[in-house]
Amino acid sequence: MKIDVFTLFPGWFEFFEGQRHVRNAVELGHELTVVDLRSTTPLRAGQVDDTPYGGGAGMVLRVDVVEAALRVRWDTDPVEGRGSRRVVALSASGRPFDDALASELAGEDEVALLCGRYEGFDERVHEHLATDVVSIGPYVLAGGELAAMVVCDAVLRKLPGALGHESSAVEESFSPALGGAPEYPQYTRPADWRGHGVPAVLSSGDHARVRAWRLEQSRQRADSG
Numbered sequence: 604m605k606i607d608v609f610t611l612f613p614g615w616f617e618f619f620e621g622q623r624h625v626r627n628a629v630e631l632g633h634e635l636t637v638v639d640l641r642s643t644t645p646l647r648a649g650q651v652d653d654t655p656y657g658g659g660a661g662m663v664l665r666v667d668v669v670e671a672a673l674r675v676r677w678d679t680d681p682v683e684g685r686g687s688r689r690v691v692a693l694s695a696s697g698r699p700f701d702d703a704l705a706s707e708l709a710g711e712d713e714v715a716l717l718c719g720r721y722e723g724f725d726e727r728v729h730e731h732l733a734t735d736v737v738s739i740g741p742y743v744l745a746g747g748e749l750a751a752m753v754v755c756d757a758v759l760r761k762l763p764g765a766l767g768h769e770s771s772a773v774e775e776s777f778s779p780a781l782g783g784a785p786e787y788p789q790y791t792r793p794a795d796w797r798g799h800g801v802p803a804v805l806s807s808g809d810h811a812r813v814r815a816w817r818l819e820q821s822r823q824r825a826d827s828g
């Protein structure tokens with residue numbers, strides 16, 4: 604798949620791009636491209652934002668600036684071409700990001716992530732350029748870069764081969780394999796740590812009992828969550 608990230612701060616992604624599962628995905632033929640919104644602005648002196656109509660604090664990211672960035676990147680009118688790829692605008696007031704949406708995006712050929720800054724995007728970005736407006740949680744970040752990395756991370760690790768050990772992403776929290784429930788508790792050595800042991804069933808060698816215990820723990824976590 605191809606992921607294009609549009610941001611005013613491309614440097615934020617340098618560390619992320621170097622991470623193992625991201626490099627694995629790229630080596631497998633997937634693409635992650637970070638585009639500087641400022642590099643294609645049609646305004647003078649690199650301007651990308653403006654004061655809000657109606658007054659108020661802060662600056663708003665202009666719709667024509669975002670349009671120009673998408674047009675240059677894809678060599679097509681992003682309004683007419685809307686729907687040919689998923690364009691996700693990151694916003695605190697968007698649809699909550701969850702595992703189901705991560706799986707959905709992982710099944711797409713092309714996904715774009717729009718990172719806001721300042722007071723966020725002109726609403727017409729959401730209405731006419733984006734296909735989705737997505738929030739990573741009910742709190743406000745300084746910018747969409749961390750949110751884009753959260754989305755990228757959750758999506759990329761679902762791509763076959765990205766993790767290097769395929770079973771990891773199959774049975775984990777919120778996956779269909781656990782009926783959408785949180786994962787069960789995991790333990791490793793030492794068997795005794797400061798008097799805190801490990802549930803005996805996990806050392807029993809009885810795979811059916813281990814499986815039943817894990818599913819029950821997972822269910823209990825879902826019920827208490």
Ligand SMILES: C[S@@+](CC[C@H](N)C(=O)[O-])C[C@H]1O[C@@H](n2cnc3c(N)ncnc32)[C@H](O)[C@@H]1O
Pocket residue numbers: 692693694695696717718719720721722723724737738739740741742743744745746747748750
């Ligand atoms: C300072 S925030 C803008 C906050 C906006 N004025 C509001 O009250 O919702 C700047 C940018 O950070 C990103 N952002 C902040 N919180 C986010 C969240 N919870 N999920 C996704 N993106 C977020 C968005 O891209 C947003 O445009």
